[in-house]
Amino acid sequence: MTEPLIFELSSPGRKGVELPECDVPETPLPKDLIRDDLLLPELSEVDVVRHFTRLSQLNYGIDISAYPLGSCTMKYNPKVNEDAARLPGFAYTHPLQGPEEAQGNLLLMFELQEWLKEIGGFAGVSLQPAAGAHGELAGIMMIHAYHHDRKDDRRIKILIPDSAHGTNPASTAMGGFQSVEIPSDDRGNIDLEALRRECDGTVAGLMLTNPNTLGLFDEHVREIIELVHGCGGLMYGDGANMNALLGVVRPGDLGFDILHYNLHKTFSTPHGGGGPGSGPVGVSERLKDFLPGPIVEAVDEGDENRPPKFDLIFPRKSIGRVKAFHGHFGVMVKAYTYLRMIGKDGLRAVADHAVLNANYLRVRIRDAYRVPYDRICMHEFVAEGAWEDAPGIRALDVAKRLMDYGYHPPTNYFPLIVHEALMIEPTETESKESLDAFADAMIKIAGEAHTDPDVLHGAPHITAFGRMDEVRAAKQLVLRYVPKEKNQI
């Protein structure tokens, strides 16, 4: 059942909001600058509420059921986080009001910086980046600034494993570096020999997602870091998969120089249908001065009689601002709330159960699906959605069929190094019953792939919409509603 567009529900003369009368004497508008062609829809409040409520019902969210989307860490988002971010004292503060008038916000940001430093083993953290990819970009700029500051401008290469997220090479290119792809070995680690061949005086750094997108912790992480540091490069950690490491190992202790966190993955802030995220960056001592600003500092430690005082400052050699104001504060409040609720022990329990769940699911389905790197994994694993004896069935078909069983499919066709990949990340918030039910559905679908392939090809069957014609979308390229006649919407 399709829902009309908001424009198609419009009726001239309707309005959804009553505003107060103008209580000041009026000034004429500057005639030559005024428009008369604003064609926005006209609806009553109830029309708008019903429209968007009906649209919401065409969506699938974590609150409905499991969302095992690999590398996205779709864990349950605690409701209290939402309430916290909406407290008037947070939601109605202006980014440019003085620090004296925003000490509550600054204290919260300071604590979050401190906790993220401790969790990752870093010397400094900036909360400014707006999302993971934005944190990567800030990291790449810091790598650039660090080498430039040392007058070491020959470093033009960033090494990236072939299992990396696409954002890594894209961020590298934006920062003006060349990305060099490093292959994986047959155990899913970085191929050390290939890495050794690339390690020379032109290496600016290496971007490593660890655990990687196969859900595997690199067995040679120490050697990799030694090689990169040995040739003068810096180690960048993509923290998309940090959920597996909370309280288990600190990237900073392993020798990473930079890592971005995804507050919207690891620290339970919701994804909002594609954002807002938040991508703070943590750095080792030698990169502290290059952090994007502003960051929060205690400018006065305080004592028994005086509370400490916080202010926004720019690190000495800061790469500068990567966005306006101070980052996604509303998202920070949610992450702070989450960390405060779960505390130190809860943090470790998160990693433990995320890893437990992924391994349990791996062994539950590995007889039905080939798991190409079948060893103990971290928070996720990759299975193949194709069988030699079921020709014509692809990962896409398995994914679509899962919708008929009431699930959001795993990430498919990623990482690129696995044929017909289904990348599965259950997260710690799924119960054993939930995992069993999901595994049962997966196994049933593997059976159907062999006995009734057409049911997979035609899937999904019971959702409100069937498969979309993406070729048509690209060909006709209709990107907005166009009024049928001028002056009418």
Place this chain on the structure above:
Amino acid sequence: MSYIPHTENDRREMLADIGVKRIEDLYQVIPEETRFPNLNLPEGMSEIEVIDELQMLAEANMETKHFPCFLGAGAYNHFIPSVVGHILQRSEFYTAYTPYQPEISQGTLQTIFEYQSLICQLTGMEASNASHYDGATALAEAVILATRQHRGRRKKIVLSAAIHPQYREVVRTYFQGLDLEIIGDKSLEDTEALLAMVDENTAMVGVQYPDFLGRIKNFAKLGEVAHAAGALFCMVVNPLALAILKPPSEFGADIVVAEGQPLGIPLSYGGPYLGVFATKKKYVRMMSGRLVGETLDSRGQRGYVLALTPREQHIRRERASSNICTNQGLMVLAAAVYLSVLGKQGLQEVARLNYQKAHYAAKAIDGLEGYKLWSTMPFFNEFAVACPRPVTEINKKLIDYGILGGFDLGQDYPDLKDHMLIAVTELNTKEKIDDLVSVLGEVAHD
């Protein structure tokens, strides 16, 4: 509380199935000497305690619900209809991921399509993406588009000094070390001065409308000059002002970027906000960020999908038009609901109220001894005023009276020392404006 549903029994059974004894056994691959650090972090707390603590932190701030706010400078205290928050809290929206699976994501996808359409209506442009992080990063992405359009051969960007200072800072951050010259913003000059800087090496000319100092200028000439030189013309706009002002398309804008915060998004100490980005259809394939297009499903129903994804980093990797992945999805929903519920009449009324109240305040302040409006040009809801004392001193006094004063322009513009940028919105009643005027008058004599 760690939101983990497992019982002791569950753990035992699961470990047995995996074939290990303890959870610790799953971490053998991690270098032993770094395994299980003892973290110096606080213990967990109950929901009651956490909310108490957060309440206390929140109350340590001055907030615009209780204190009249005349501070703008890129973030504005506007009325947000209750509907917006209620729709945003539908968990089918906020607990969904990026709509990679269109069959079960039509809610998000259609919302984005409607948002794209609404932004096109507002700006007069032909295509809008599904957002950037904020106004500043949207401007940086405009520069990226412009340099790509010229295949990197043009090395100059002309930016007006009257573009938000932080936006210009962000553009400089993005392009540090990348062989691109950013000029035009050394001092606050007339549009005429910018005209003279545009040449065959200019990839883009950028201005703000209304500008950072509130002024509304006619940029038709500048747009023409930019085009004559083969440069793209980019306008940073206030989307609310476009309810009554001529759209940027009338000045020949090729790219329109905006901070979408005025469209139903709370101040929230600076974020999350919404980076609006719209352009002409001919630049769509160069534009970064997600796009939603219309199509049909296998049952012949109209539906929506992510379109032109090959531009994006998943597929093109280092050749992608940008690295952006997660954007401002939920803020797109907020803006779509806001624009829908206010609609044509409501948005125009809000814009008019802003205009009227700001002009009332400006006249009254201009009449005070020691204060003078800096510009005689038309303005929307914000204006600069020369003050008789340093702005920080005045703001301190205003705080004593429970009023959040304007932005100290001297911080970013040395020529505007002792000038305050004052924003007035539909939420400032005449009574509160009169209070502001009276305290300003009082401070002048202290």
